[in-house]
Amino acid sequence: MNEQSSDESPVLSAKNIVKHFPVGGLKRGKVVHATEDVSLDLYAGKVVALVGESGSGKSTIAKLLSQLVPITSGTIELNGVEAHAASGRKFKEYTNQVQMIFQDPFGSLNSIHTIRYILGRALQIHKRGLHGAKLEGAVIELLQRVKLTPAERYIDKFPHELSGGQRQRVSIARALAADPKVLLADEPISMLDVSIRLGILNLLKDLRDNEGIAILYITHDVASARYFADETLVMYAGRVIERGKSEMVTQHPSHPYTDLLVNSAPDPDSLNALRGEAHGEAPSLIDPPSGCRFRTRCPFATDLCAQEVPPTVKAATGQEVACWLYTDHPGAMVNIGNKGDLKTIHDMELPTDVKEKIAQNKEVHS
Numbered sequence: 001m002n003e004q005s006s007d008e009s010p011v012l013s014a015k016n017i018v019k020h021f022p023v024g025g026l027k028r029g030k031v032v033h034a035t036e037d038v039s040l041d042l043y044a045g046k047v048v049a050l051v052g053e054s055g056s057g058k059s060t061i062a063k064l065l066s067q068l069v070p071i072t073s074g075t076i077e078l079n080g081v082e083a084h085a086a087s088g089r090k091f092k093e094y095t096n097q098v099q100m101i102f103q104d105p106f107g108s109l110n111s112i113h114t115i116r117y118i119l120g121r122a123l124q125i126h127k128r129g130l131h132g133a134k135l136e137g138a139v140i141e142l143l144q145r146v147k148l149t150p151a152e153r154y155i156d157k158f159p160h161e162l163s164g165g166q167r168q169r170v171s172i173a174r175a176l177a178a179d180p181k182v183l184l185a186d187e188p189i190s191m192l193d194v195s196i197r198l199g200i201l202n203l204l205k206d207l208r209d210n211e212g213i214a215i216l217y218i219t220h221d222v223a224s225a226r227y228f229a230d231e232t233l234v235m236y237a238g239r240v241i242e243r244g245k246s247e248m249v250t251q252h253p254s255h256p257y258t259d260l261l262v263n264s265a266p267d268p269d270s271l272n273a274l275r276g277e278a279h280g281e282a283p284s285l286i287d288p289p290s291g292c293r294f295r296t297r298c299p300f301a302t303d304l305c306a307q308e309v310p311p312t313v314k315a316a317t318g319q320e321v322a323c324w325l326y327t328d329h330p331g332a333m334v335n336i337g338n339k340g341d342l343k344t345i346h347d348m349e350l351p352t353d354v355k356e357k358i359a360q361n362k363e364v365h366s
């Protein structure tokens with residue numbers, strides 16, 4: 001499933017995780033199929049990006065991996081041991097190793113406390129018995145780890161006295177107070193000014209490279225996944241539809257949806273503006289399409305795509321892709337195949353009507 005050597009074990013591993021949220025009101029008794037059969041592995045010193053448009057299930061994955069919400073089925077393993085961390089001591093042991101960083105550095109820090117208090121409190125939660133000069137030293141060390149230096153300049157400030165980027169650094173420092181093995185970063189830069197985003201990504205890169213922290217990086221932004229992540233997983237309507245080395249997934253997308261996503265960059269959410277239009281409609285997750293969930297928007301869809309969920313196969317470009325086009329099935333419109341001839345949907349000899357449909361699709365989405 002990934003490019004790691006087989007003797008290296010993942011720190012955090014999700015196997016076939018499913019999350020169905022019950023819905024109320026008129027649709028009582030039904031469920032939102034938020035994530036379906038998602039597997040992913042996070043390794044020490046590696047970043048995995050999860051990309052996809054809004055509502056594709058990215059945040060749900062982060063919440064499941066952080067044990068903030070229970071999984072419907074599947075398993076989560078931390079250091080090879082199945083994790084059931086619903087509450088109490090086990091939950092604390094789990095969160096000592098797996099920490100989340102949230103999108104909103106404005107809302108996630110309590111504005112009535114100083115940075116000294118916020119970080120000191122986090123340290124005391126995770127390391128009992130720390131106080132006095134040792135606690136002060138540990139707070140300063142945390143500020144240094146997130147490059148808020150000299151630490152004395154920041155330690156007595158309140159969150160509202162800091163910039164968005166500085167606040168996000170404090171949020172990261174708070175997560176580091178636990179000395180985690182894994183950081184789950186849910187859109188950590190999307191609310192920040194464009195000019196300071198790179199600084200935060202570079203800080204996370206340093207934590208990956210120098211401290212060996214495993215990072216899940218959730219983003220809408222394909223370009224930042226390419227810059228920052230070793231591996232990229234693309235989600236569509238709750239399913240992973242493509243995964244592989246970030247460079248390949250973002251530069252040579254295999255799945256028709258990834259192709260659309262990459263070509264709608266820099267703002268994949270422009271896709272959302274199209275909801276309701278023929279080519280842009282994202283499917284309902286209460287009654288998701290049968291078979292491939294992308295088939296309602298896909299120029300290559302055939303009856304087969306409606307009948308069966310496509311298997312995940314290896315494309316010639318190395319990515320794993322869940323699409324009938326990459327199989328030899330006679331029911332697929334064409335077989336791009338995984339036969340080693342380095343073809344993707346870009347260099348296909350396509351029927352004119354399909355070419356027109358793709359062009360129309362891209363025009364609508366650009």
Ligand SMILES: Nc1ncnc2c1ncn2[C@@H]1O[C@H](COP(=O)(O)OP(=O)(O)OP(=O)(O)O)[C@@H](O)[C@H]1O
Nearest residue numbers: 021022032034053054055056057058059060061285
């Ligand atoms: N607590 C909940 N109850 C019911 N449905 C939920 C709940 N949380 C999420 N969902 C639904 O699950 C689906 C996936 O949502 P999720 O927030 O994981 O997507 P996302 O890709 O992270 O989107 P965004 O980028 O906007 O955060 C959506 O249809 C959402 O409405």
